Amino acid sequence: MLRRTPRRRLARTAVLGAAAAVVISMVLPAAALAAANSASSGAVVKTRKTSLGTVLVDTRGRTLYLFMKDKRSRSSCSGPCAGYWPPLGTSGKPVAGAGARASLVGTTRRSDGHMQVTYNGHPLYLFVQDAMAGQTNGEAMSAFGGKWYAVSPSGAKVVASASAGGGYGGGGRYGG
Numbered sequence: 001m002l003r004r005t006p007r008r009r010l011a012r013t014a015v016l017g018a019a020a021a022v023v024i025s026m027v028l029p030a031a032a033l034a035a036a037n038s039a040s041s042g043a044v045v046k047t048r049k050t051s052l053g054t055v056l057v058d059t060r061g062r063t064l065y066l067f068m069k070d071k072r073s074r075s076s077c078s079g080p081c082a083g084y085w086p087p088l089g090t091s092g093k094p095v096a097g098a099g100a101r102a103s104l105v106g107t108t109r110r111s112d113g114h115m116q117v118t119y120n121g122h123p124l125y126l127f128v129q130d131a132m133a134g135q136t137n138g139e140a141m142s143a144f145g146g147k148w149y150a151v152s153p154s155g156a157k158v159v160a161s162a163s164a165g166g167g168y169g170g171g172g173r174y175g176g
Helices: 006-039 080-084
Strands: 044-050 053-057 065-067 105-109 115-119 141-143 146-150
Touching: none
Parallel strands: none
Antiparallel strands: 044 053, 065 146, 105 115, 141 146
């Protein structure tokens, strides 16, 4: 018969404590994220001044784009396209923040069943090369069968002037 010695009990307690710590460290961030998402499940669309002028941005200040290939509030960007141009998704009613018009904010259901935010009927996207707030690297880029433009507060495409600076400047093709 095996007898439990204080040393074995201590080792067993240490192993169980470490396992519990690992589980807790995985569960708490997930619970915090779920609570944050349930508290504000609607994406926010607001405006920001950039090198292109005032454009629509998400809550982190990243530029929002429209895709000229989209028709009647339906996204034409999925698969690899959505990898370069992630849709602005929402799990609740989207909100118009500072500078955006609430009457122009809406949603459309994507082919994968997720909801995507629209503005003036245009599905909205981010661009993976916009790593920081205010960047407009996707402006006027041709990719995945159409052109991409930042969106103005009126819901129209923003066309950069020759003196505006910014933009991608890399030949206008990325990912397609």
